[in-house]
Amino acid sequence: MVGGGRLYFEGMERTEEKAVKILLQPVQYLKGVGPHRAELLARLGIHYVKDLLFYFPRDYFDLTDYRQISDLEEGKVQSVEGVVDSVEYRLLPGGRTVVSVGLQGKGGYLRGIWFNQPYLRDQFRRGQRVVFSGKPRRGGLIWEMFHPMVQQLGAEEEPQRGLLPLYSLTEGLEQWEVRRIVRTALEVALPGVEDVFPEDYRASHRLLSIQEALRHIHFPPDWPTLELARRRFVYQELLVLQLALAIRRGQQRSFRKAPVFRVTPELDKRIRRLFPFDFTPGQNQAIQEICADLAKPVPMLRLLHGDVGSGKTVVAAYAILVAIAHGYQTALMTPTEVLAQQHMRTFERLLEHSRVRRVLLTGGLSPRERAAVLAQIAAGEADLVIGTHALIQEDVQFHQLGLVIIDEQHKFGVRQRAALKASGQDPHYLVMSATPIPRTLTLTLFGDLDVSTIRDAPPGRQRVYTFLADREHRSQWWEFFREKLREGRQGYVVTPIIEDSEDLDLVSLERAYESLANGELEAFKLALMHGRLSPEQKQAIMQAFRAGEIQVLVCTSVIEVGIDVPNATLMAIENPERFGLAQLHQLRGRISRGRYPGYCCLFPGEELTEQARKRLEAFVSTTDGFELAEKDFELRGPGEIFGTRQHGLPPLFVADLRRDYATLLEARADAQQLVANDPGLANPKFGLLRKQVLARYGKALELAEVA
Numbered sequence: 001m002v003g004g005g006r007l008y009f010e011g012m013e014r015t016e017e018k019a020v021k022i023l024l025q026p027v028q029y030l031k032g033v034g035p036h037r038a039e040l041l042a043r044l045g046i047h048y049v050k051d052l053l054f055y056f057p058r059d060y061f062d063l064t065d066y067r068q069i070s071d072l073e074e075g076k077v078q079s080v081e082g083v084v085d086s087v088e089y090r091l092l093p094g095g096r097t098v099v100s101v102g103l104q105g106k107g108g109y110l111r112g113i114w115f116n117q118p119y120l121r122d123q124f125r126r127g128q129r130v131v132f133s134g135k136p137r138r139g140g141l142i143w144e145m146f147h148p149m150v151q152q153l154g155a156e157e158e159p160q161r162g163l164l165p166l167y168s169l170t171e172g173l174e175q176w177e178v179r180r181i182v183r184t185a186l187e188v189a190l191p192g193v194e195d196v197f198p199e200d201y202r203a204s205h206r207l208l209s210i211q212e213a214l215r216h217i218h219f220p221p222d223w224p225t226l227e228l229a230r231r232r233f234v235y236q237e238l239l240v241l242q243l244a245l246a247i248r249r250g251q252q253r254s255f256r257k258a259p260v261f262r263v264t265p266e267l268d269k270r271i272r273r274l275f276p277f278d279f280t281p282g283q284n285q286a287i288q289e290i291c292a293d294l295a296k297p298v299p300m301l302r303l304l305h306g307d308v309g310s311g312k313t314v315v316a317a318y319a320i321l322v323a324i325a326h327g328y329q330t331a332l333m334t335p336t337e338v339l340a341q342q343h344m345r346t347f348e349r350l351l352e353h354s355r356v357r358r359v360l361l362t363g364g365l366s367p368r369e370r371a372a373v374l375a376q377i378a379a380g381e382a383d384l385v386i387g388t389h390a391l392i393q394e395d396v397q398f399h400q401l402g403l404v405i406i407d408e409q410h411k412f413g414v415r416q417r418a419a420l421k422a423s424g425q426d427p428h429y430l431v432m433s434a435t436p437i438p439r440t441l442t443l444t445l446f447g448d449l450d451v452s453t454i455r456d457a458p459p460g461r462q463r464v465y466t467f468l469a470d471r472e473h474r475s476q477w478w479e480f481f482r483e484k485l486r487e488g489r490q491g492y493v494v495t496p497i498i499e500d501s502e503d504l505d506l507v508s509l510e511r512a513y514e515s516l517a518n519g520e521l522e523a524f525k526l527a528l529m530h531g532r533l534s535p536e537q538k539q540a541i542m543q544a545f546r547a548g549e550i551q552v553l554v555c556t557s558v559i560e561v562g563i564d565v566p567n568a569t570l571m572a573i574e575n576p577e578r579f580g581l582a583q584l585h586q587l588r589g590r591i592s593r594g595r596y597p598g599y600c601c602l603f604p605g606e607e608l609t610e611q612a613r614k615r616l617e618a619f620v621s622t623t624d625g626f627e628l629a630e631k632d633f634e635l636r637g638p639g640e641i642f643g644t645r646q647h648g649l650p651p652l653f654v655a656d657l658r659r660d661y662a663t664l665l666e667a668r669a670d671a672q673q674l675v676a677n678d679p680g681l682a683n684p685k686f687g688l689l690r691k692q693v694l695a696r697y698g699k700a701l702e703l704a705e706v707a
C-alpha cells in the first residue's frame, strides 16, 4: 500500500517541451476533466496535471488472480469470469434488501450478493458477460461473494488484469473517473517528468526510472512491480531527508567554531572525586565520546539517551564541569520548573565545596530578581545557569557560553535547538532524552546529531513490579499500599485529568483525591499536585513530599519528568490507557530510584481498545525502556510518538518508517557517502536532487544555500 494524498513535487525541470507544458497546466484543461471535475479535484489538492501524477493510490484492488470456479479458495481476493444466469431481489425483515446475481462460469456456479443496494438489480441482465472479483466463501453447496467488484464486458472485451488503483476520493468523484483522468495524465505528461537520479545511479541502486515508477505506482501489473515502484519513491523520499540531515550536519560542523576543551588526567580526576560513586561502563563510554567532541574546535551536537535513572544527569554534570574548568559558562535547560529546581539541588550537593557559581533562571522570578540574574549572566559571574525555556528568551545574554545541555530533548523541537544558536554564540550542545528513542527515529528526527547511548543502570537498582489490575483488585491494592506506607514508604496516584468532565469517563484528580482522602487512604497525608499550581505551590509541595511530610501525591503526569524521590516506591495509575508507553515508562521510572523495590498498579477504564490493551500488556511485560520504545513505535508509528509538527520536520508521504527500515539504512549510508564526497551536493549531475532537498527541508533544517 502506498500512502495516499499528494506527493511533493519539487525540483522539476523540463525535458520534453510539450509534455512539460502539459504538466504545468491546470488540470481543468486535461481531456475529460472540465471545470466541474477540476473543482472536485481541487478539493483533493490536485490543481495541476503534475499533481495528478503524484496523487498516489491509497490502496489497490487485486485483479491478478483469475480462476475457474472449481479452483477457488477461501480467504483471498480472486476473479471469476462468467455469464449472468439469474438476478434475484428480496426484501428482508427490518427493511433490508438483498440482490443476488447468479454467475455461470467455467467449472461451476457462483453467486454475487449485495445488501441494501436495490438499484443493482437493474444493472444486470441474463446472458451478460461479467467478471466478479472478491473473496469467495462457501455458502452451502455453491460459492458466494459478498459485494464483489464487477466488470461488465462487451462481447469481445478482455477483462482488466493487474492491480486496480483505489484513490482517496471526495464526494461527487468516483474511482473510475479518477482512474481515467490519471491514465490520461500519464499518457500526455509522463515524458515531461525529469528524473532526479542520473541513469548510472539508478542502475547501481536498483531504482526504476521516474517514468516507470509513476506508471507502475498507478497501474501496476502485479505486486512485485508495485513493490519496485514503491521502492523508488520510498528510497527517494528517505534519501532526500538523509541528504538534508547530512548537509545540515556538515554545515553545523564545518562553518562553525566552538571552544576547545581538553580533559587532562588531572582534570578528570578532580571531577570524578566530586561523585560518591564510580561511573558505570555506559557512563564512561558516553563521557569518552563527549570529551572527544569537546576537544574539537567545532560545536558538539550530541544526543545522550538512556533509560530513566541510567545516570545521564551525572554525565551532563561531568561535561559541565569540563567547560567551567576552561572558564566558560554553561546552560542547562529543562522543560519544567520543578525539574530545573531539582537539577539545581543536585548541583548544589555536587558542587558544595567548589567555587562554581550557579544560578536558577525560571519564570517564577520577580522582574527585579530576573534583572539581577540576567546581569550576573551577562557579566560572566554565573558559571552554571539552570532554567526552563525562559533561558532561550531573547534578553538572556551570556558572557561566554561554552556548553548547552538540553534535558528531556523530545519536548524541544528543532526550532528551539536553533533559537539558542541564533544568539550569536557557538557553544557545544548536548541534548538528553529521558526516554530511549527507537533506532529508526534517532536516524531520522535526530539524524543530524551524534548519539551516545547508556544501556546499563547504576548498581543496586531495585526492580519495579507492575500489575494490570481489574476493578475488583482495588481494595487489595490499597491494603498493600497502606501497608507499605506504614513501613515508611511513599507513593503516587496518577490520573489523566484534573477535573471531572462530562464527555470523558475518566478518573479525575479531584475525584481520586476526594475518594482516597475520605476512604482508603484516610489515615495518611495526601496532597494534590498538578500543572495548574503556581511554581511556588509546586515547589512547596515537592519540598514537603521529599521531607516525608506528605506521604502520597495525587497528581497528573506533571511528575512524569525527572522527579527524584527515592523513598517513593508506590504508584497507582488511573486510566493508564490515556498515556503513551513512553509516558508510562517515565511515570514508572519515578519509583525505581532508591533502595526499595517499586510497585506499580494500573487501573484501566472499562472500554479498552485492542491496541490499548496490547500497549498495557507490553508495559507490564518489561521494564527495559529500549524494548518498550521499539514496541511503542511498532504499535503507534512515528507520528504519534513524536508529533512531527512539534518537531518541525515535514511529514513523510510514502515511506513507512516501520516497514521501510532497510531502505532507510540504505538511503542513509548513500546520503552520507554522497555528502562526504561533495558536501554541498554541487555536482551538476545531482542538481535536481539538490533542489529537491532544499525545497523540502531547506527551511525546516535551516540549510544554508551553499554554492
Ligand code: ADP
Binding pocket: 277, 278, 279, 280, 283, 306, 307, 308, 309, 310, 311, 312, 313, 314, 315, 434, 458, 459
Ligand atoms: P537520569 O538523568 O538518567 O534519569 P540520573 O543521572 O538522575 O539519571 O541518576 C539517577 C540516580 O542514580 C541519581 O540518584 C544518581 O545520583 C544515581 N547514579 C547515577 N550514576 C550512578 C553510578 N554510577 N553509581 C551509583 N549511582 C549513580
Ligand code: MG
Binding pocket: 309, 312, 313, 434, 562
Ligand atoms: Mg534525568
